[in-house]
Amino acid sequence: MADRDFLADFAALSRIGATPNGGVHREAGSQADGAARRWLCEWFDHHGLATAVDRVGNMYGLAEWLPGAPYVLVGSHLDSQPTAGRFDGAYGVLAAVHAVAAARDAVAGGAVVPMFNLAVVNWFNEEGSRFSPSLMGSGVYTGHLDLDATLEVADQSGVTVREALTEIGFAGSDPMPPAASYAEIHIEQGRILQDTGTTIGIVTANWAARKYSITVHGAQSHTGATHLADRRDALVGAARLVLAVRELAEAFDPGQLLGSVGRFTVRPNSPVVVPGTVTLAVDLRSADPEALDKAHELFLAELDAVRAGGEVEVSIDEMSARPSSRYPAAGVELAEAAAGRAGLSSRRMLTMAGHDSVCLKDVVPTVMLFIPSDQGISHNEAEYSEDRDLLDGVRMLTEVVAALLTSPSGLAR
The missing domain is CATH 3.40.630.10 (Zn peptidases)
Structure with missing residues (x-):
């Protein structure tokens, strides 16, 4: 019963x-x-x-x-x-x-x-x-x-x-x-x-975890009237970060590091507007605290690389660490x-x-x-x-x- x-x-x-x-x-x-x-x-x-x-x-x-x-x-x-x-x-x-x-x-x-x-x-x-x-x-x-x-x-x-x-x-x-x-x-x-x-x-x-709320700052403009040389496309910068997180996880031994982008908010999210800002939630996890610390350093370097491209700015709005x-x-x-x-x-x-x-x-x-x-x-x-x-x-x-x-x-x- x-x-x-x-x-x-x-x-x-x-x-x-x-x-x-x-x-x-x-x-x-x-x-x-x-x-x-x-x-x-x-x-x-x-x-x-x-x-x-x-x-x-x-x-x-x-x-x-x-x-x-x-x-x-x-x-x-x-x-x-x-x-x-x-x-x-x-x-x-x-x-x-x-x-x-x-x-x-x-x-x-x-x-x-x-x-x-x-x-x-x-x-x-x-x-x-x-x-x-x-x-x-x-x-x-x-x-x-x-x-x-x-x-x-x-x-x-x-x-x-x-x-x-x-x-x-x-x-x-x-x-x-x-x-x-x-x-x-x-x-x-x-x-x-x-x-x-x-x-x-x-x-x-x-497992230990590090979480980040990242905003990529570009400039809103017209998709059909703005030349590529004049664009500051926040979505392009954000896409580079999404791929960087996956590549970062794959650079470690299999199963050692997990990396994901969860929430992804595009503004203004119109079909004819180059995005002005994109906010994304990044999650890195590992059972090995040293591996997670190394991944953190590498992720910050990826942020710097996107900034160095000159098209967009990148800010870390929130960052937290949960130790193992x-x-x-x-x-x-x-x-x-x-x-x-x-x-x-x-x-x-x-x-x-x-x-x-x-x-x-x-x-x-x-x-x-x-x-x-x-x-x-x-x-x-x-x-x-x-x-x-x-x-x-x-x-x-x-x-x-x-x-x-x-x-x-x-x-x-």
């Missing part, structure tokens, strides 16, 4: 913001995000968890046994990329919901004696597609981001985080529950587990023991993508888990994980939550 309940809940949640091709479009602070959050509130209420919402829109479903004690937090995020898959983030929230409910029932039945309180968490704007940066809710929770500055961040239409949260009814005022530890489960978004026939991935560290760091060894060992009790195969691995746990592990003992992704497809409507993998992940997370509830210090860091 529990398995059927989970799958029914997942199907219901997946209908909120559903796209015609089987994915979801549920960006942070959108009406679809608000509907998913209301669905989660109803689930909390129906199953006896108290709902709290903090000022940056993080949602919590609370089970409190020990007034004043910190919480084992368990969760992920409900927001999505545009026309994305229905598993990324949402699976982790729903798995947390069912794991927390099972742990609460075990406490009520006397099978588990908790040393901490317990809470599901839905972090605000993990994806960073509407509001930048990503990992916004967990970033504020951990002190990596300033709350007031975050609330004033605007999307491309000028709507701020504060306004969006107010519009959907989730501009909260509740305090952030203090954490004793944190656990998150997520689809892998890669092929390692599927290719090796492994059920659970236990994350030991994150390890998850606590005690958490990895706790998860391996939990997998053994659940009869599930597991392997240690890195996470190439960023997750809320990347923020949490810097300030609180953290466990990060993966389940297989079919063909490694993610941020795509074709994203898929088998029902059996979803259910095995819930069983795994339930074991981890019970262990965290009874660990004397949450976890040794």
Whole structure:
């Protein structure tokens, strides 16, 4: 019955913001995000968890046994990329919901004696597609981001985080529950587990990342009346950077560096106007911090080369670095023991993508888990994980939550 309940809940949640091709479009602070959050509130209420919402829109479903004690937090995020898959983030929230409910029932039945309180968490704007940066809710929770500055961040239409949260009814005022530890489960978004026939991935560290917002400045002019010698075409300069990012990644050993250009905004974007400005988001990632530092130097040299061409100017509007760091060894060992009790195969691995746990592990003992992704497809409507993998992940997370509830210090860091 529990398995059927989970799958029914997942199907219901997946209908909120559903796209015609089987994915979801549920960006942070959108009406679809608000509907998913209301669905989660109803689930909390129906199953006896108290709902709290903090000022940056993080949602919590609370089970409190020990007034004043910190919480084992368990969760992920409900927001999505545009026309994305229905598993990324949402699976982790729903798995947390069912794991927390099972742990609460075990406490009520006397099978588990908790040393901490317990809470599901839905972090605000993990994806960073509407509001930048990503990992916004967990970033504020951990002190990596300033709350007031975050609330004033605007999307491309000028709507701020504060306004969006107010519009959907989730501009909260509740305090952030203090954490004793944190656990998150997520689809892998890669092929390692599927290719090796492994059920659970236990994350030991994150890849390092550097992100840049770049603007290429040219001069708007008429495509049919401006000679090439007189043009300052921002799109040509931006195209050179796009190719430079790919060539930069290919210059390293295979698999050592990833380089991508995501958002690409051309202005004025008219068929008969030479573009005056182009803004692009550049993402460089590597498991090797030295390789990423070298890639950073080479990318800055590419910017200088485009400037030196004399046709356009190039500015770095924003630049950020996310270092690689390890998850606590005690958490990895706790998860391996939990997998053994659940009869599930597991392997240690890195996470190439960023997750809320990347923020949490810097300030609180953290466990990060993966389940297989079919063909490694993610941020795509074709994203898929088998029902059996979803259910095995819930069983795994339930074991981890019970262990965290009874660990004397949450976890040794």
